[in-house]
Amino acid sequence: MASEFDLIARYFTRAAPAGLLGVGDDCALFPVPPGEQVATSTDLLLEGRHFFPDVDPKALGHKALAVNLSDLAAMGARPVGCVLGLALPRLDEPWLAAFADGFHALADAHGCPLIGGDTTRSAHDLAISVTVFGAVAPGQALRRDGARPGDDVWVSGELGAADVAYRLLDGQYPADPALLAATRDALEWPQPQVALGLALRGIAHSAIDISDGLLQDLGHILAASRVGASLHYERIPVAAALASMDEAPLRRAVLGGGDVYQLCFTAPASRREAVLAAARSAGARAARIGEIRQQAGLDVQDGQGRTLADLPAGFDHFPAA
Ligand code: ADP
Ligand code: MG
Numbered sequence: 001m002a003s004e005f006d007l008i009a010r011y012f013t014r015a016a017p018a019g020l021l022g023v024g025d026d027c028a029l030f031p032v033p034p035g036e037q038v039a040t041s042t043d044l045l046l047e048g049r050h051f052f053p054d055v056d057p058k059a060l061g062h063k064a065l066a067v068n069l070s071d072l073a074a075m076g077a078r079p080v081g082c083v084l085g086l087a088l089p090r091l092d093e094p095w096l097a098a099f100a101d102g103f104h105a106l107a108d109a110h111g112c113p114l115i116g117g118d119t120t121r122s123a124h125d126l127a128i129s130v131t132v133f134g135a136v137a138p139g140q141a142l143r144r145d146g147a148r149p150g151d152d153v154w155v156s157g158e159l160g161a162a163d164v165a166y167r168l169l170d171g172q173y174p175a176d177p178a179l180l181a182a183t184r185d186a187l188e189w190p191q192p193q194v195a196l197g198l199a200l201r202g203i204a205h206s207a208i209d210i211s212d213g214l215l216q217d218l219g220h221i222l223a224a225s226r227v228g229a230s231l232h233y234e235r236i237p238v239a240a241a242l243a244s245m246d247e248a249p250l251r252r253a254v255l256g257g258g259d260v261y262q263l264c265f266t267a268p269a270s271r272r273e274a275v276l277a278a279a280r281s282a283g284a285r286a287a288r289i290g291e292i293r294q295q296a297g298l299d300v301q302d303g304q305g306r307t308l309a310d311l312p313a314g315f316d317h318f319p320a321a
Pocket of ligand 1: 008012022023024025026027028083084085086114115116117118119
Protein backbone atom coordinates (compact mmCIF):
# COMPACT_ATOMS: atom_id res chain seq x y z
CA MET A 1 0.00 0.00 0.00
CA ALA A 2 1.53 3.29 -1.12
CA SER A 3 1.88 6.00 1.53
CA GLU A 4 1.16 9.68 1.03
CA PHE A 5 4.88 10.24 0.60
CA ASP A 6 5.24 7.45 -1.98
CA LEU A 7 2.43 9.03 -3.99
CA ILE A 8 4.00 12.46 -3.86
CA ALA A 9 7.37 11.03 -4.86
CA ARG A 10 5.92 8.96 -7.69
CA TYR A 11 3.50 11.36 -9.28
CA PHE A 12 4.28 14.88 -8.22
CA THR A 13 8.05 15.08 -7.78
CA ARG A 14 10.01 16.19 -10.81
CA ALA A 15 13.49 17.64 -10.94
CA ALA A 16 13.00 21.38 -10.44
CA PRO A 17 14.67 23.70 -12.95
CA ALA A 18 17.96 25.29 -11.84
CA GLY A 19 17.45 28.08 -9.31
CA LEU A 20 14.16 26.69 -7.92
CA LEU A 21 13.60 24.51 -4.86
CA GLY A 22 10.72 22.21 -5.73
CA VAL A 23 8.78 19.43 -3.99
CA GLY A 24 10.32 17.98 -0.83
CA ASP A 25 10.93 20.76 1.67
CA ASP A 26 8.59 22.79 3.86
CA CYS A 27 8.35 25.51 1.24
CA ALA A 28 9.23 25.83 -2.39
CA LEU A 29 11.61 28.64 -3.37
CA PHE A 30 11.63 30.49 -6.67
CA PRO A 31 13.39 33.68 -7.73
CA VAL A 32 11.46 36.76 -8.84
CA PRO A 33 13.32 38.49 -11.65
CA PRO A 34 14.60 41.90 -10.47
CA GLY A 35 12.11 44.67 -11.13
CA GLU A 36 9.14 42.33 -11.63
CA GLN A 37 6.08 41.61 -9.51
CA VAL A 38 4.60 38.22 -8.65
CA ALA A 39 1.18 37.57 -10.19
CA THR A 40 -0.68 34.80 -8.36
CA SER A 41 -4.09 33.19 -8.69
CA THR A 42 -5.85 30.12 -7.30
CA ASP A 43 -8.76 28.03 -8.55
CA LEU A 44 -10.70 25.30 -6.79
CA LEU A 45 -12.22 22.48 -8.82
CA LEU A 46 -14.86 20.26 -7.22
CA GLU A 47 -16.23 16.96 -8.47
CA GLY A 48 -19.84 17.34 -9.58
CA ARG A 49 -19.56 21.11 -9.82
CA HIS A 50 -16.58 21.79 -12.07
CA PHE A 51 -16.12 18.36 -13.62
CA PHE A 52 -18.03 15.12 -14.08
CA PRO A 53 -16.90 12.27 -11.76
CA ASP A 54 -16.06 10.05 -14.76
CA VAL A 55 -14.02 12.65 -16.69
CA ASP A 56 -10.77 11.40 -18.27
CA PRO A 57 -8.19 11.98 -15.48
CA LYS A 58 -5.54 13.09 -17.95
CA ALA A 59 -7.89 15.80 -19.25
CA LEU A 60 -8.69 16.78 -15.68
CA GLY A 61 -5.00 17.18 -14.80
CA HIS A 62 -4.62 19.37 -17.89
CA LYS A 63 -7.68 21.47 -17.13
CA ALA A 64 -6.86 21.98 -13.43
CA LEU A 65 -3.69 23.77 -14.47
CA ALA A 66 -5.11 25.30 -17.68
CA VAL A 67 -7.76 27.34 -15.86
CA ASN A 68 -5.04 28.83 -13.65
CA LEU A 69 -2.62 29.51 -16.51
CA SER A 70 -5.54 31.26 -18.18
CA ASP A 71 -5.63 33.75 -15.29
CA LEU A 72 -1.92 34.48 -15.80
CA ALA A 73 -2.64 34.89 -19.53
CA ALA A 74 -5.42 37.37 -18.79
CA MET A 75 -2.98 39.40 -16.69
CA GLY A 76 -0.16 39.31 -19.23
CA ALA A 77 2.05 37.48 -16.72
CA ARG A 78 4.74 34.92 -17.57
CA PRO A 79 4.30 31.57 -15.73
CA VAL A 80 6.97 30.75 -13.12
CA GLY A 81 5.60 27.79 -11.15
CA CYS A 82 2.55 26.24 -9.52
CA VAL A 83 1.40 24.31 -6.45
CA LEU A 84 -1.29 21.61 -6.29
CA GLY A 85 -3.66 20.73 -3.45
CA LEU A 86 -5.42 17.39 -3.76
CA ALA A 87 -8.16 15.92 -1.57
CA LEU A 88 -8.56 12.31 -2.75
CA PRO A 89 -11.53 10.15 -1.70
CA ARG A 90 -9.63 6.96 -2.59
CA LEU A 91 -6.23 5.79 -3.72
CA ASP A 92 -6.48 4.96 -7.41
CA GLU A 93 -2.96 4.88 -8.83
CA PRO A 94 -3.84 4.53 -12.54
CA TRP A 95 -6.13 7.55 -12.08
CA LEU A 96 -3.38 9.53 -10.32
CA ALA A 97 -0.79 8.60 -12.93
CA ALA A 98 -3.03 9.85 -15.75
CA PHE A 99 -3.96 13.02 -13.84
CA ALA A 100 -0.27 13.75 -13.19
CA ASP A 101 0.55 13.12 -16.88
CA GLY A 102 -1.99 15.68 -18.05
CA PHE A 103 -0.88 18.18 -15.43
CA HIS A 104 2.88 17.89 -16.05
CA ALA A 105 2.49 17.96 -19.86
CA LEU A 106 0.80 21.35 -19.73
CA ALA A 107 3.20 22.58 -17.02
CA ASP A 108 6.15 21.62 -19.26
CA ALA A 109 4.57 23.27 -22.31
CA HIS A 110 4.30 26.58 -20.44
CA GLY A 111 7.48 26.45 -18.34
CA CYS A 112 5.36 26.34 -15.15
CA PRO A 113 6.84 23.53 -13.01
CA LEU A 114 4.93 21.98 -10.11
CA ILE A 115 6.99 23.03 -7.07
CA GLY A 116 4.79 22.03 -4.12
CA GLY A 117 1.37 21.18 -2.82
CA ASP A 118 -0.57 19.19 -0.29
CA THR A 119 -2.19 15.76 -0.49
CA THR A 120 -4.89 14.52 1.88
CA ARG A 121 -7.68 11.97 2.00
CA SER A 122 -11.16 13.34 1.41
CA ALA A 123 -14.19 12.01 3.30
CA HIS A 124 -16.37 12.89 0.34
CA ASP A 125 -15.65 13.99 -3.20
CA LEU A 126 -12.50 14.81 -5.07
CA ALA A 127 -11.28 18.41 -4.73
CA ILE A 128 -8.38 19.97 -6.63
CA SER A 129 -6.84 23.33 -5.86
CA VAL A 130 -4.11 24.82 -8.03
CA THR A 131 -2.23 28.04 -7.38
CA VAL A 132 -0.03 29.57 -10.06
CA PHE A 133 2.75 32.11 -9.78
CA GLY A 134 3.84 34.35 -12.62
CA ALA A 135 5.93 37.44 -13.15
CA VAL A 136 5.10 40.78 -14.74
CA ALA A 137 6.77 44.19 -14.67
CA PRO A 138 4.98 46.88 -12.62
CA GLY A 139 2.51 48.81 -14.76
CA GLN A 140 2.46 46.13 -17.48
CA ALA A 141 -0.24 43.82 -16.14
CA LEU A 142 -3.47 43.67 -18.17
CA ARG A 143 -5.98 44.64 -15.52
CA ARG A 144 -9.76 44.75 -15.64
CA ASP A 145 -9.95 48.44 -14.83
CA GLY A 146 -8.07 49.83 -17.83
CA ALA A 147 -10.78 49.95 -20.55
CA ARG A 148 -11.49 53.42 -21.96
CA PRO A 149 -14.07 54.92 -24.30
CA GLY A 150 -12.76 54.55 -27.84
CA ASP A 151 -11.26 51.11 -27.17
CA ASP A 152 -12.26 48.21 -29.39
CA VAL A 153 -13.47 45.01 -27.71
CA TRP A 154 -11.64 41.90 -28.92
CA VAL A 155 -11.96 38.19 -28.31
CA SER A 156 -9.49 35.40 -29.06
CA GLY A 157 -10.37 32.01 -30.56
CA GLU A 158 -13.91 30.79 -31.12
CA LEU A 159 -16.82 30.66 -28.72
CA GLY A 160 -19.68 28.31 -27.94
CA ALA A 161 -18.30 24.78 -28.17
CA ALA A 162 -17.55 24.19 -24.47
CA ASP A 163 -21.09 25.15 -23.42
CA VAL A 164 -22.62 22.77 -25.96
CA ALA A 165 -20.35 19.90 -24.88
CA TYR A 166 -21.26 20.56 -21.24
CA ARG A 167 -25.00 20.51 -21.94
CA LEU A 168 -24.69 17.33 -24.01
CA LEU A 169 -22.75 15.54 -21.24
CA ASP A 170 -25.17 16.87 -18.61
CA GLY A 171 -28.16 15.46 -20.52
CA GLN A 172 -29.70 18.88 -21.15
CA TYR A 173 -29.61 18.21 -24.90
CA PRO A 174 -30.61 14.93 -26.58
CA ALA A 175 -27.64 12.64 -27.24
CA ASP A 176 -25.71 13.70 -30.36
CA PRO A 177 -22.45 11.74 -30.58
CA ALA A 178 -21.18 13.66 -33.61
CA LEU A 179 -21.77 17.07 -32.00
CA LEU A 180 -20.22 15.86 -28.72
CA ALA A 181 -17.16 14.56 -30.57
CA ALA A 182 -16.74 17.93 -32.29
CA THR A 183 -17.11 20.04 -29.12
CA ARG A 184 -15.70 17.95 -26.28
CA ASP A 185 -12.07 19.02 -26.59
CA ALA A 186 -13.10 22.65 -26.10
CA LEU A 187 -14.59 21.71 -22.71
CA GLU A 188 -12.01 19.19 -21.51
CA TRP A 189 -8.76 20.44 -23.09
CA PRO A 190 -8.87 24.25 -22.95
CA GLN A 191 -5.68 25.89 -24.21
CA PRO A 192 -4.72 28.88 -22.04
CA GLN A 193 -3.75 31.91 -24.15
CA VAL A 194 -0.51 32.66 -22.32
CA ALA A 195 1.46 33.71 -25.40
CA LEU A 196 -1.32 36.07 -26.48
CA GLY A 197 -1.53 37.68 -23.03
CA LEU A 198 2.22 38.30 -23.07
CA ALA A 199 2.11 39.72 -26.61
CA LEU A 200 -0.69 42.14 -25.65
CA ARG A 201 1.35 43.89 -22.93
CA GLY A 202 1.77 47.51 -23.93
CA ILE A 203 -1.07 47.21 -26.46
CA ALA A 204 -4.26 46.15 -24.63
CA HIS A 205 -5.79 48.45 -22.03
CA SER A 206 -7.64 45.68 -20.19
CA ALA A 207 -8.19 41.92 -20.36
CA ILE A 208 -10.07 39.05 -18.73
CA ASP A 209 -10.28 35.34 -19.48
CA ILE A 210 -13.71 33.97 -20.31
CA SER A 211 -14.60 31.46 -17.61
CA ASP A 212 -18.25 32.34 -16.88
CA GLY A 213 -19.50 33.60 -20.25
CA LEU A 214 -18.52 36.44 -22.61
CA LEU A 215 -21.19 38.88 -21.43
CA GLN A 216 -20.62 38.29 -17.74
CA ASP A 217 -16.83 38.43 -17.98
CA LEU A 218 -16.82 41.50 -20.20
CA GLY A 219 -19.26 42.94 -17.64
CA HIS A 220 -16.47 42.67 -15.04
CA ILE A 221 -14.20 44.81 -17.24
CA LEU A 222 -17.00 47.35 -17.75
CA ALA A 223 -17.76 47.58 -14.03
CA ALA A 224 -14.10 47.86 -13.01
CA SER A 225 -13.42 50.47 -15.72
CA ARG A 226 -16.73 52.36 -15.22
CA VAL A 227 -17.59 52.24 -18.92
CA GLY A 228 -20.13 50.51 -21.19
CA ALA A 229 -19.89 48.56 -24.47
CA SER A 230 -21.72 47.61 -27.65
CA LEU A 231 -21.03 44.24 -29.27
CA HIS A 232 -21.83 43.10 -32.81
CA TYR A 233 -23.15 39.56 -32.63
CA GLU A 234 -22.30 38.62 -36.20
CA ARG A 235 -18.62 39.49 -35.66
CA ILE A 236 -18.18 37.04 -32.77
CA PRO A 237 -16.30 33.93 -33.99
CA VAL A 238 -18.38 30.81 -33.40
CA ALA A 239 -17.01 27.25 -33.38
CA ALA A 240 -17.64 25.66 -36.80
CA ALA A 241 -19.09 22.55 -35.13
CA LEU A 242 -22.13 24.59 -34.06
CA ALA A 243 -23.17 25.54 -37.62
CA SER A 244 -26.35 23.45 -37.55
CA MET A 245 -27.62 24.55 -34.13
CA ASP A 246 -30.85 26.51 -33.57
CA GLU A 247 -30.46 30.23 -33.03
CA ALA A 248 -31.57 30.45 -29.37
CA PRO A 249 -29.27 27.78 -27.88
CA LEU A 250 -26.47 28.94 -30.16
CA ARG A 251 -26.74 32.50 -28.92
CA ARG A 252 -26.84 31.29 -25.32
CA ALA A 253 -23.68 29.23 -25.91
CA VAL A 254 -21.79 32.08 -27.60
CA LEU A 255 -22.79 34.95 -25.32
CA GLY A 256 -23.36 33.12 -22.03
CA GLY A 257 -21.38 29.87 -22.23
CA GLY A 258 -18.53 29.47 -19.74
CA ASP A 259 -15.39 27.31 -19.65
CA VAL A 260 -14.03 29.05 -22.75
CA TYR A 261 -10.61 30.19 -21.47
CA GLN A 262 -10.11 32.54 -24.38
CA LEU A 263 -9.26 36.19 -23.71
CA CYS A 264 -11.62 39.14 -23.99
CA PHE A 265 -9.63 42.37 -24.09
CA THR A 266 -9.85 46.01 -25.10
CA ALA A 267 -7.32 48.11 -27.00
CA PRO A 268 -7.39 51.57 -28.54
CA ALA A 269 -8.69 51.72 -32.11
CA SER A 270 -5.31 53.19 -33.12
CA ARG A 271 -3.64 49.83 -32.19
CA ARG A 272 -5.68 47.49 -34.43
CA GLU A 273 -2.68 46.47 -36.51
CA ALA A 274 -0.60 45.93 -33.37
CA VAL A 275 -3.31 43.66 -31.90
CA LEU A 276 -3.45 41.58 -35.07
CA ALA A 277 0.36 41.33 -35.17
CA ALA A 278 0.43 40.28 -31.49
CA ALA A 279 -2.16 37.58 -32.19
CA ARG A 280 -0.20 36.33 -35.20
CA SER A 281 3.01 36.20 -33.18
CA ALA A 282 1.19 34.16 -30.52
CA GLY A 283 -0.37 31.79 -33.05
CA ALA A 284 -3.81 32.98 -31.92
CA ARG A 285 -6.87 34.45 -33.62
CA ALA A 286 -8.27 37.78 -32.51
CA ALA A 287 -11.60 39.21 -33.65
CA ARG A 288 -12.79 42.77 -33.10
CA ILE A 289 -16.34 42.40 -31.78
CA GLY A 290 -17.37 45.76 -30.37
CA GLU A 291 -16.55 49.14 -28.85
CA ILE A 292 -16.18 50.59 -25.37
CA ARG A 293 -18.26 53.72 -24.71
CA GLN A 294 -18.63 56.19 -21.87
CA GLN A 295 -22.27 55.35 -21.13
CA ALA A 296 -22.73 52.39 -18.76
CA GLY A 297 -24.42 49.18 -19.94
CA LEU A 298 -23.77 46.38 -22.40
CA ASP A 299 -25.81 45.79 -25.54
CA VAL A 300 -25.46 43.38 -28.42
CA GLN A 301 -26.58 44.27 -31.94
CA ASP A 302 -27.47 41.96 -34.80
CA GLY A 303 -26.31 42.39 -38.40
CA GLN A 304 -29.05 44.98 -39.06
CA GLY A 305 -28.05 47.11 -36.07
CA ARG A 306 -31.04 45.97 -33.99
CA THR A 307 -30.41 45.47 -30.28
CA LEU A 308 -30.83 41.84 -29.17
CA ALA A 309 -33.30 41.26 -26.34
CA ASP A 310 -33.18 38.49 -23.71
CA LEU A 311 -29.42 38.23 -23.38
CA PRO A 312 -28.24 35.13 -21.52
CA ALA A 313 -26.72 35.45 -18.06
CA GLY A 314 -23.37 33.83 -17.30
CA PHE A 315 -22.59 31.36 -14.56
CA ASP A 316 -22.90 32.41 -10.93
CA HIS A 317 -22.20 30.05 -7.98
CA PHE A 318 -24.38 32.13 -5.65
CA PRO A 319 -27.17 33.62 -7.79
CA ALA A 320 -29.35 36.16 -5.95
CA ALA A 321 -32.67 34.61 -4.87
P1 ADP B 1 4.09 19.57 5.16
O1 ADP B 1 3.87 18.55 6.23
O2 ADP B 1 5.18 20.55 5.43
O3 ADP B 1 2.80 20.17 4.67
P2 ADP B 1 3.95 17.52 3.24
O4 ADP B 1 4.39 16.27 3.88
O5 ADP B 1 2.49 17.78 3.12
O6 ADP B 1 4.67 18.75 3.91
O7 ADP B 1 4.55 17.57 1.77
C1 ADP B 1 5.86 17.16 1.51
C2 ADP B 1 6.36 17.82 0.26
O8 ADP B 1 5.58 17.37 -0.85
C3 ADP B 1 6.22 19.33 0.28
O9 ADP B 1 7.36 19.87 -0.38
C4 ADP B 1 4.97 19.61 -0.51
O10 ADP B 1 5.02 20.85 -1.14
C5 ADP B 1 4.99 18.46 -1.51
N1 ADP B 1 3.64 18.03 -1.96
C6 ADP B 1 2.67 17.46 -1.23
N2 ADP B 1 1.59 17.17 -1.98
C7 ADP B 1 1.86 17.61 -3.23
C8 ADP B 1 1.16 17.63 -4.46
N3 ADP B 1 -0.09 17.18 -4.58
N4 ADP B 1 1.78 18.17 -5.53
C9 ADP B 1 3.03 18.68 -5.41
N5 ADP B 1 3.76 18.66 -4.31
C10 ADP B 1 3.19 18.14 -3.21
MG1 MG C 1 1.15 18.98 3.90
